Amino acid sequence: MAQEIDTIPINTTDLQIKLKRSPLPSRIGSLIYKPVELAPKVVDAEINYWNTKTSIGLNLNQAAFSDNWNGGGVNSMALTGLINYKTEYRKENLSYTSEVILNYGKVKNRGQLQKKTVDRIYIDNKAAIQLSKNWYFFGSINFESQFDLGYSYEINDDGAEVPNLLSRFMSPGYLTESIGFEYKPNQYFSTRIGTGTARQTFVLDTSIYNNPKNTNNFGVPIGSKMVNELAFQVVMNYDKDIFKNVNLKSKYMAFVPYDNFGYINHRLDVALTAKVNRFMNTSITGVGLYDRNSDSKIQGSQTLSLGLIFIFPR
Template identity: 55%
Template sequence: MKSFNICLLLLLLTTSASLFAQEVDTIPIDTKGLEIKLKRSPLPTRSGSLVFKPVQIAPITINEKVNYWKTNTAIGIDVNQGAFSKNWKAGGVNSMAIGGMINYRAAYAKESYSYTSDLRLEYGKIKNKEQLPKKTKDRLFWDHKAGLQLSKSWFFFGSVTLETQFDRGYAYYRDSENKERDQLISKFFSPAYLTESIGFEYKPVAYFSTRLGTGTAKQTFVTDMDALIDADTARNHKVTKTEFYGVPKDKNFRNELAFQITSTFGEKQIAKNLFLYARYNMFIPYDRPLVHVDHRLDVTLKAKVNRFMNVQINGVGIFDKDSDNEVQASQNLSMGIAFSLPR
C-alpha cells in the first residue's frame, strides 16, 4: 500500500510539471463583420466641462547690457644691475638701470562706427659709477582715431596724435679737463608734436592698417625756448642756432600742412610666444614736398618667457631735417616683469 501511494504521488507530480510547462498558444480571430458591443459599466461616472483658470506668470528680466568697448592695459618693469670689486681683473664699472612702460588701448566698435585710443608711456634711466645719469628711453605717445566704415576694408577717419617726452634730454661731452659734461637739448614739451589728420584708412585685417591723411596739420611746440638757447650759449659761448626743431628762436610754435601716411602692424603673434609691433609714419609738407620728408619707424619684438616675464627689444629710426640732417637711431634690449589687464 505504501508503494502504491508513492507511485501515485510521483505520477501526480509528473503530470503537474507537464501542465505548468505547457505553452499557451494564441489563435488570431478575424472580428470583421462581427457585432461586438462593449457592456456598459455599471459604475456611475461624472460628466461635465473642464474649467481652466489662467495663471499670471511674472516675466523674468535679465539685467544685461551689450558692451561695445574693449580695453587692454600692459605694464612692464625691467631692472639691470652690475657690481664689481676693486680688484676685479676683467674690468668693469658698477651700474644700475631701471625702466618701465605702460601701454593702454581702448577700442569702441558699433555698426559702422569705431574709435580707438592708444596711449604709450616709456621711461628708463641708467647710472654708471663716476658718470652722469643717462636716459635709456623716454616717450609719451597718445593717439586718438575715429572712423566711419565705407566698405569692407575702407574707412573715413579723423585722428589727433600727441607726442613728447617726460624728462630733460642732454647731449654729453668731455671738457678740456676730461670731465663729463651735459648740455640741455630737449625737455617736456620742448619739443612736442600735435598732429590732426583726416583722410582714408585701409584695414584689410584687424591687426594691420594704413592711413592716408590727405588733410594733415602738425603743430611743433618748444615751450621753453629760453632754456635751450641758454644751454646752447653756455657750450658755444654764443647762440649759433636760428631755430630749434624747426621753430624759430623768437617763437614757441610752428604749424605745417602736409600729406601723411601712417601704417600700423598691431601686436601680432608671429610665432610661438613671439609678438611683433611696428608703426611707420611719413610726413610730407605741402610747402616743401621735394626737399623735406619726415620718416619715423618704431619696431618692438617681444618674447614671452612665461606668464609674467618678457624679453623685449625696441628699435626706433627717425629722419627729420628739422631735428638733425642725419638719421637718428636708438635700440633697447630689456628683460623684466610684464602683465596685461584683463589677462
Template identity: 60%
Template sequence: MLIRCLILLFFIIYQCHEASGQESKNQSDTTILKDLKEYPRRNTLPVRRPVIFPEIVKLPEPDSLKLSINYWRTWTSLGLNVNQASFSENWGGGGVNSLAFGGQYSYKTDYTKGDKNFVSEVLLQYGKLKNKDQLSRKTADRIFWDNKVALKLSKNWYFFGSLNFESQFDRGFSFTKNAQGNEIRTLLSRFMAPGYLTESIGFEYKPVKYFFIRIGTGTARQTFVIDTNLYRTNPKNFGVKPGKNFRNELAFQVVAAIDKDIAENLNLKSRYTMFANYEKLKSIDNRLDVTLTARVNRMINVSLAGIVLYDDDTADEIQASQALSLGLVYKFPR
C-alpha cells in the first residue's frame, strides 16, 4: 500500500513538472517571434564623419588648352528629278513620248562672331524637256550668287554691304512654226546675255532668324550682254544699247526674304526684290520667287515653285513661271 502511494505521488510530481516546462517553452517561443517582428535596432556605435579639406587647383591658361570655336555654319543640298513617258503608235488616248530632267544645287554659309556677320548663298538650277518631233526646251536655268557683310548696330538693325551676281547656263529660245508646220526657234538669251552684277550698301532689319529686309540706299547694277548681235533677235536687248555689251545703273533697292518651316515637313522660301533706277523712277523692276517644299522622307521632296517678274527692259508685261517637281534631294550635313 505504501509503495502504491509513493508511485502515485511521483507520477503527480512528474506531470506538474512537464506542464511547467511546456509553459516556459511557449513563453520563450512567443518572445522570439516578438523580437523577429521588431525592426532592427540602430547601431549605437559612434560614427565619425569625414573631414573634407578642399584644395585649390590652378587651371592652365586658356591658350595652352588649344580650344577653338567654329563660327561657320553651312548648308548644302543636291536635287535631281526625271520624268519620262512613252506611248505605242496605236495608243487610243493620245499622247507624245517625252523625257524631262532637272537638277538643283544650293549652298549657304553663315559666319557670325560678335557684331559681325557674313552670309554667302549659291543657287544653281537647270532643266530640259524633249518631246517627240519637237525641239528641246528649257524648264529651268539660273545662276544665282549672293554675298553680304553686315555690322550689328542694335538688336534688330545692321549696316550691310552686298554683292550679287545672276545669269544663266544655256541659250534660251522662243518657238514658232513656219508654213510647213516645222518648228523655228529664235535666240533670246544666253550665258552672260544677260548677266547682272549688283553692289549695294544700306541697312538691314532682321527681327528673327528666318526673315530679313534690306534697304539699299546706295545700289549700282551692271547689265552685261556679251553677244553684241543679240539685239537682232531680241530688240529690247535687256536695256543695253544695240552694239554695246554693258550698262550701268544707280538705284534704290529693297530685298526681303523668308525661309521658314510653316508646318512639320513643310518649308516656305520666298525672296522679293525691288529695283528702282534713279533715272526712271516711274519704271520699277519687281521680282518675286516663292518655293513651297514638302518633305516626303529623307530623300524625296515635292516642291512647287513660282516666279513673278516685271522688267520693262525684258518685256512690256508681267512675266510668270511655275513648276511642280518630285525628285530626290540630298542634304548635308544631315
C-alpha cells in the first residue's frame, strides 16, 4: 500500500501553456579568461612582543578635630605612594618578565612622632623557556629592601616616645637567585619551583646590633654583614579580575634552607582593589610573614585606603 501512486495525471495537450522568454541576456560563444596582475601591497607594521603596564597610586587620609570636640579624637594625616611597573616579553617559546614595586607611606598623629605605615622595595626579573604547554624552565633574580629607617617605639618616664632603630635600607636587604621549573596553566596563575635557590641577606648597618629586639640579627652572624643560604623555593602568583572592576592579586613565597628543612620562611601578600572611576580606587591589603630570623611569631600588617591611581598605557 505504501508504494501506491497518490497523484492524478492531467493531460496538458489542450491547455495552451506558453513559456515566457527569460529577461536575462544570453550570449553565444566562448568566454576568454585573462589573468589580471595585482601589485603587492606592503604593509608597514611591526610586531610588538612587549607588554608594559605602569601604575602610580597616591592615598591621602586626614582627620581634624576642634579643641572642644567631646567625641574624642586626634588630628592626623597619612600619605601613601605606590609605583608598580611590570613589563613582559613573549616571542615563540621565550619569555622575560620584570616587575618593580615601590611602596612608601607615613602617618603623623598630633603629639606623636611620625611613623611609617608601609615601606618596601621589590624588584624581580625572570627569564623562561617553554618546555611544554604549561611548563617552563626559568631563571630569576630579585632584590628586596626598604627606603627609610624603621623604629620600634617606647614611652619613657616623662611620657615621651623614644624611637629604637630596628632596620634601614640594606639592613636587612635580600638578593635571591633561583633556577627551576614554572607551571603556568593560564595568564592569571603561576607557580615557580626553584630547585636551585641562593639567597644573600645583608645587614650593612652594624649599629642595629645593639637593639635587643634584633635577637637574631635577621640571620646574619654578629660581626658579619652578609650571609648566604642555599634553599628550595616556591613562589605562587595569582592576579585576576574576580568581578567587574574588582581585582585580586596575591603572592605566596616559601623559602626552605637545604641545611634545615624544618626552618621554613613564609610570606603571603594579598591585595583586593576596586575601581571607583577612571582615576579613583579603593583597596585593602594584607601581609603575613613568618621568618624566625626576624621574629619567632607570625608578623602581620593590614591597610585600607581610598585614593588616586593612574595607569599607563590606558
